[in-house]
Amino acid sequence: MTRLNxxxxxxxxxxxxxxxxxxxxxxxxxxxxxxxxxxxxxxxxDRERLQVERRAQATPGRVEKVAREQLQMRAATPGITQYVTPKGAS
Known part of the structure; x- marks a missing residue:
C-alpha cells in the first residue's frame, strides 16, 4: 500500500x-x-507617417522648387530648345 501511495x-x-x-x-x-x-x-x-511624408515631398510645387534651386534647372523655352534630327533627314 505504501508503494502505491x-x-x-x-x-x-x-x-x-x-x-x-x-x-x-x-x-x-x-x-x-x-x-x-x-x-x-x-x-x-511609421509606414503611414512615411507615406504622408512621401506625398508631401512629391507635390508639383516642391519638385519644381528643388529642380530650380538644387539642380539649377529652368523651364524649357523655344529660345533654349535644341531640336535633334536623325542623319539623312531634312
Whole structure:
C-alpha cells in the first residue's frame, strides 16, 4: 500500500511540475505575442507617417522648387530648345 501511495505521490508531483511549466510557457508566449503586436502597430504607424511624408515631398510645387534651386534647372523655352534630327533627314 505504501508503494502505491509513493507512486501516486510521485505522479501528482510530476503532474504539478508539468502544469507549472506549461503555465509559465503559456505566459511567456502570451507576452511575446503582445510585444509582436505592439511592434506591428508601431511599424504601421511609421509606414503611414512615411507615406504622408512621401506625398508631401512629391507635390508639383516642391519638385519644381528643388529642380530650380538644387539642380539649377529652368523651364524649357523655344529660345533654349535644341531640336535633334536623325542623319539623312531634312
Amino acid at each position: 509513493l507512486v501516486l505521490l510521485v505522479a501528482v508531483v510530476a503532474s504539478a511540475l508539468y502544469l507549472v511549466r506549461v503555465q509559465y510557457e503559456s505566459r511567456r508566449l502570451y507576452t511575446e505575442i503582445e510585444k509582436a503586436q505592439a511592434e506591428s502597430r508601431r511599424i504601421d504607424v
